Amino acid sequence: MKEKGWIVIAAVLSALAVYLLYAFFQPIYTYSLLDLRYDAHQYAKAFDYFKGFTVNYKVSFPFNTRILMPWLATYLPFNDLVTAFVWLNGFFILATIGLLTWIWLKLNIRLFWIAIALFWILFHWKGLVRMYLPDPVTADVGGYFLLTSFLALLLLEEKKLSKGWLNCLFVLIAVLGTLQKEAFIAVLGMTALLTGKNSDTAGITKPLLLSFFLSMAVYCLVVFFFSAAYTDWRNNSIVSVLRGMKRYAEHPDLFLSVPVSWFMAYGTFWLALLSTPKSPPNLLFLRTSHASLLALHFFLWLFLSVFGGGDTARILYNGMPFVLTFLLLKLNRLPTWMGGYVLLTSLPLMRLFQLEPDLGRYPNEMPQWCVECWSMTESWGYWVYAVAVLAGYYYLSRRLGAISSDESNEVNALR
Numbered sequence: 001m002k003e004k005g006w007i008v009i010a011a012v013l014s015a016l017a018v019y020l021l022y023a024f025f026q027p028i029y030t031y032s033l034l035d036l037r038y039d040a041h042q043y044a045k046a047f048d049y050f051k052g053f054t055v056n057y058k059v060s061f062p063f064n065t066r067i068l069m070p071w072l073a074t075y076l077p078f079n080d081l082v083t084a085f086v087w088l089n090g091f092f093i094l095a096t097i098g099l100l101t102w103i104w105l106k107l108n109i110r111l112f113w114i115a116i117a118l119f120w121i122l123f124h125w126k127g128l129v130r131m132y133l134p135d136p137v138t139a140d141v142g143g144y145f146l147l148t149s150f151l152a153l154l155l156l157e158e159k160k161l162s163k164g165w166l167n168c169l170f171v172l173i174a175v176l177g178t179l180q181k182e183a184f185i186a187v188l189g190m191t192a193l194l195t196g197k198n199s200d201t202a203g204i205t206k207p208l209l210l211s212f213f214l215s216m217a218v219y220c221l222v223v224f225f226f227s228a229a230y231t232d233w234r235n236n237s238i239v240s241v242l243r244g245m246k247r248y249a250e251h252p253d254l255f256l257s258v259p260v261s262w263f264m265a266y267g268t269f270w271l272a273l274l275s276t277p278k279s280p281p282n283l284l285f286l287r288t289s290h291a292s293l294l295a296l297h298f299f300l301w302l303f304l305s306v307f308g309g310g311d312t313a314r315i316l317y318n319g320m321p322f323v324l325t326f327l328l329l330k331l332n333r334l335p336t337w338m339g340g341y342v343l344l345t346s347l348p349l350m351r352l353f354q355l356e357p358d359l360g361r362y363p364n365e366m367p368q369w370c371v372e373c374w375s376m377t378e379s380w381g382y383w384v385y386a387v388a389v390l391a392g393y394y395y396l397s398r399r400l401g402a403i404s405s406d407e408s409n410e411v412n413a414l415r
Contacts, residue, residue, distance in 0.1 A: 004105045011101040011118055012094050018122045019090050019129055026133045028082055030360030039063060040137035046070035047081050047137075061228035061235040065219060066139040068179040085136040093128050096144045097121070100321060103152055107325070109332045112339050117269075117328055119343070121320070125351040125369075126264055126313055128320075134356040139181055140318060146177040146184065148321040154191065154204070154293060167207040174211035178218050182237050183304060183318070185219060187297065188212040194296050244307035259386075260379045261305070261312035261371045266323065267346035268389055271338070272330035294329065297322035313371045337400055345389045349382075 031040055042063035047070040048054045057064070073084040097118065104114050121127045132141055150173050153166070177184030192208040228235050234243070248254050263270070301319030305312045316323065331338065357365045367373045 004102070007105060007111070007114075008098050008101050011114075012098040014118070015094050015097040015122055015129075016090075019093060019133075022129050022133050023086065023090075026130070026355055027358040028086075028133065029135050030358055031082070031137065033360035033363075035363060038135070040135060043070050043137045043139060044081055047073055047084070050074040051079070057226055058229040059226070060230060061232070062182060062237065062240065063139070064226050064228045065222045066179075066181050067222065067226060068176060069139045069142050071179075072142070082136060085138070086133070089132050089136050089138075089141040092141045092145045093132075096128065096148050096321070099145070099148045099152060100325075103148065103155060103321075103325065104328065106155065107329060109328050110339075112336070113328055113332055116339055116343050116346075117324060120267060120269070120346060120350075121324075123350055123352060124267070124346075125354070125356065126317055126371075130356070131314065131317070134359075140314070143177070143180045143184070143318060144321060146173055146180055147187070147319070149173050150177065150187065150191075151321050151325065163207075166204065167210065170204075170207040170211045171214060174215040175218050178215040179222065181318075182219060183308065185212070185215050185237075186300065186304070188215055190296055190300050191293070194293055240309075241304075241307050244309065248306065256376060257372060257374065257379065258306055258312055260374065260382050262302075262316060263382055263386055264349065264371050265305075265313045265316045266327065267349045268342050269324065269327045269331065269346070271342060271389075271393055272327040272334075274390075274393070291329070294322060294326040298326045310372055335400065337396070341393065341396060345392070348385065 029038075029040070031038075031044065034040065042059050043066070045054070045059045046057070046063070046067060049057045049059075050067075050071045051074045069085075069088065073081075073088050076084045076087055078084040078087070101114060101118070104117070122129050124130065128141070128144065132138060149169075153169055153173065174184070174188055177187070188208065189212050192205060192212050195205045195208055234240070297319065301316055301323050304319070305316035308315050331342070356369050359366050359369070367378075371379075
């Protein structure tokens with residue numbers, strides 16, 4: 001237990017060092033020059049309202065209900081919008097890294113896989129640090145911690161918490177998650193649906209249902225008291241998803257860009273889905289009901305990334321606590337050499353030697369940093385690279401024995 005505590009502390013300190021390093025070098029958008037279509041302008045309006053700088057709440061849908069992060073930012077001792085969000089985001093990033101590392105240790109994920117995952121999270125240009133330091137005025141970052149907290153509650157053994165505490169924590173996270181972003185309602189609903197059908201997790205179904213209905217009530221109250229700047233019957237999350245589905249139905253060629261966006265979100269961690277060797281019965285992934293729970297959330301975030309908005313890579317990454325945990329649990333059953341292969345093949349995707357420019361001052365640079373803006377001619381290189389990674393994986397696995405399901409591989413997977 002003490003060793004796990006030191007590992008968590010080391011992870012948090014590493015995250016702090018990386019955050020401070022990039023905070024020193026990374027340019028931040030000049031919001032006064034930034035295109036008004038960027039989400040940050042809406043969160044800035046909410047911040048100004050809660051800070052008392054403006055009297056009227058003039059925030060557009062769907063940003064009008066995402067009040068948690070702008071409200072929290074006003075309580076920091078900074079009048080400057082950007083400074084407040086940089087500090088607030090930093091706190092939630094460190095908290096997320098610490099709690100997520102603890103969860104992975106509890107799931108018996110091997111240390112080198114945890115280190116590789118943290119490296120990806122902290123240094124990837126679509127990761128927690130480098131995606132949000134250039135554009136810090138966002139509601140996303142608090143959501144990572146709330147989703148991680150929710151995941152921790154789901155994976156905890158019930159005997160470690162009284163039912164009263166468990167109910168209170170579920171309700172608290174549900175309310176805060178809903179105030180952070182409306183997607184949390186979908187997370188609650190899908191979780192309650194699955195646990196209700198599974199006898200192993202039926203004990204938490206009632207608090208989950210309570211949390212789900214309470215989150216719906218909270219969302220309705222927020223819509224009432226913080227209504228959108230412009231009234232429109234389409235100001236509804238379900239309608240937004242249906243409009244996204246219609247958009248893809250009318251333009252099916254858009255599906256061609258989805259795999260590239262997914263590839264940029266999680267790199268070669270996707271190799272976890274290709275190999276499913278038999279695992280010894282003592283592996284947590286197989287002997288609990290959590291596998292199906294994580295799988296459900298994995299597909300939920302895939303769905304939301306496509307139809308929940310135009311920013312596919314970012315939306316899929318928003319579900320990182322569930323999605324990456326799901327992938328890591330599958331990778332954890334593979335031989336040690338796979339860790340080195342995933343790490344090495346992920347490096348070319350991370351843009352380690354580039355910094356995102358200030359897109360307020362240099363708007364022409366935006367297409368280079370917008371995965372969804374790339375045409376097929378601009379993204380074909382990533383398709384070629386993905387095929388090369390797959391070819392290398394199958395070659396090495398035939399040589400080193402990762403695909404075969406014989407017992408020797410099951411032993412190697414635990415090394």
